Amino acid sequence: MSYLPxxxxxxxxxxxxxxxxxxxxxxxxxxxxxxxxxxxLSKTYPAIFVVHVNEGQGAISRISYSYTDLLTENISIDFEDEAQA
Structure with missing residues (x-):
């Protein structure tokens, strides 16, 4: 995200x-x-959110992260529509 909530x-x-x-x-x-x-970004839940990832050769997996990961900057998330703008 371009700003930190x-x-x-x-x-x-x-x-x-x-x-x-x-x-x-x-x-x-x-x-x-x-x-x-x-x-x-496929789904949000009370404590986590889920990202469907295309791993190549048609394999799709899901990875979940907690909102705390974003708050503490253990992960960062960029939306591709913002990157192109």
Missing amino acids: KSINEIKQELENRVGQKVLVTAQAGRKRVAKHHGV
Whole structure:
């Protein structure tokens, strides 16, 4: 997200408004390693949100993240429609 919301409720509301949009999730995968996943924000729940990721050769998997991950900046999420604008 281009700005950092101040609370979990703000993050949840922002993501609920963007369900179905393409995203790029960048997550810390250990020391000096970063994992990037392109996918679609598919569903929000009270404590987590789910991203459907296309892993190539028709395989689709789901990855879930907590809103706290965004708040603490353990992950970042960029919406592809904003990146092109």
